[in-house]
Amino acid sequence: MKKKSQILSVLLVIAMLATLAVGCNNKETNTTPTPAPEKQAEENNTVEESIIVANLAAEPRTIDPAINNAADGSTVIFNIFEGLARINLDNDKPEEGIAEKWDISDDGTKYTFHLRENLKWSDGTPLTAEDVKYGIMRVLDPNTASSYAYHAYCIKNGKAYYEGNASAEDVGVNVIDENTLEINLEYPVPYFMDLVAWHLLLPLKADVVENDPDGWSQDPETIISNGPFRVKEWKHNEYILLEKNPYYWDKDSVKIDQVKLVMITDGNTSLTAYKTDKIDYMANIPSIQIPNLVESGDAKVVDQLGTYYYCFNVDKKPFDDARVRKALSLAIDRQALVKTITQGKENPAIGFLPYGLTGVDKSKDFRTEVDPYIDINANIEKAKKLLAEAGYPDGEGFPEVAFKYNTSENHKAVAEAIQAMWKKNLGINISLTNQEWKVFIDTVGQGDYEIARYGYFSDFNDLGSLFDLWVTDGPNNYPHYACTEYDELVFAAREEQDSVKRAELYHQVEDKLMEDMPIMPIYYYTKTYLLKSHVKGMHISPLGWEFFRNAYIEQK
Secondary structure: OHHHHHHHHHHHHHHHHHHHHHHHOOOOOOOOOOOOOOOEOOOOOOEOOOEEEEEOOOOOOOOOOOOOOOHHHHHHHHHHOOOOEEEOOOOOOEEEOOEEEEEEOOOOOEEEEEEOOOOEOOOOOEOOHHHHHHHHHHHHOHHHOOOOHHHHHHEOOHHHHHOOOOOHHHOOEEEEEOOEEEEEEOOOOOOHHHHHHOOOOOOOOHHHHHHOOOOHHHOOOOOOOOOOEEEEEEEOOOEEEEEEOOOOOOHHHOOOOEEEEEOOOOHHHHHHHHHOOOOOEEOOOOHHHHHHHHHHOOEEEEEEEEEEEEEEOOOOOOOOOHHHHHHHHHOOOHHHHHHHHHOOOOEEOOOOOOOOOEOOOOOOEHHHOOOOOOOOOOOHHHHHHHHHHOOOHHHOOOOOEEEEEEOOHHHHHHHHHHHHHHHHHHOOOEEEEEEOHHHHHHHHHOOOOOEEEEEEEOOOOOOHHHHHHHOOOOOOOOOOOOOHHHHHHHHHHHHOOOHHHHHHHHHHHHHHHHHHOOEEEEEEEEEEEEEOOOEEOOEEOOOOOEEOOOOEEOOO
16 A cells, blocks of 8 residues: 555656646746737747746645635735735835725724725626725624634724624724725724735625635635736646736736746655746745755745744643643754754744844834843753653653644654654653644644644734734634733733833733743744746745735846
8 A cells, every 4th residue: 555655646746747847838938028928929829928837835725815824825815816905015015005095084093995996806897895895894704704803803893793792884894985995993003004905804706705605715716806816727736827817907017927826745846846947936945955055046045024833732731731831842952953954044933023023112123122032052951840840750751742743844854853852851752743734724723733833924014913823712822822911911012002112012922921831932934945037026025925916037
């Protein structure tokens, strides 16, 4: 059986590369970068289309804007949808999207958005303010089960509606006319325009969604969008083919005809595809290959606003004891991990929040304003002391527990290194299991784990985006951490209008999180990627997303 499985795996890889080759055959590296590149092929008198092939690495669990909570799904969504505002590709800040302008009341609680004239969906039908309202209300509808609904609680009566204590008519989203939408907030939100530019509050075509609430976002026939691209084809677990949306309001700025997002999980297979010109972009480079590729200049490294960490399920013994969680954190050498295992120029984590966010002093980084919570090298003596206090001297009596991670050579390498550190430094045994991404994220979400790999990118450039994760009963609170003091600090910081006081509160939030250690920060993300030199204008956001609306193929 094992031999048969290996043969099937080889055949699948060959089939994947053959599919990639077909997808790339139309790529013309000498296409002139014009808004609508067209060229008569001399051989057969047909029109050649410009195409970029990028490795998404995994099949997105969903591309439903209200449901998605993963970076791969976000990348697809940002390229096919657009909200009232969109992300500026020069500075990653909000700019005008389908709304050409907006007015904000003096007290910061009322936003009036003025939509562009003659907006259309990707099927050519009109898009109006009612569609934007529908998208927002769907997020707040408890039947949608959006894991990010709490971000929309700042809308007047949004939380009350979600919890069944108010009607839809009470929610502060009002259509003034087909091109004007008014949103009223419970309190001023400093980052509200960042929230509007994010993928949560996007317009949706009500009749399409209501006809198939669970399946509409899986079928190209029903994925009606309004962004620079639309879905032409989706061969699940192989690729998503995007094509330029002829009805996009800014279509003249879109230079590429198609983007093919392939799904090659294995880094070595992906690297082979890149080297043989089957794909143009990849970011799942095998760790062992990174140093040479970076040194040669082939691979580039950019900082990301995110943290790679392990979750402890605090509902399960022995991880219901903070001393155990802290001991395991103290027993690993983060510096060694990033130097010898990941090798992507990551910074070892010294707290939960990554570098890159403004602190109390606007001229300083939040991360640098306090002493490190975590040693970048192992503190074995302290780790052993805590484990002994928890009842497991030198690891005696510590149960063998399972660690879960989503399938990836890099995740596996980190897990094996930490497994060895825990065995050597604490005398405890950890077994490793891996799952396909879509299965893994459901497994962790259901709490069916003891220790699990995870990571998170900030959803927008704000201190609260990551700390919101660990609020009691939060939909993304996979460790099941519950602390009233933590919750109260987060809620106070969320509504604080003074930026200095707000940052001070978030330092207190992190104090409490690191004291209880329901998650174990390991390092801060970077993205090491390979991109063909003829591909220009592609934007890699520090928030973990790739944008193609300004991408083009340069003429040689």
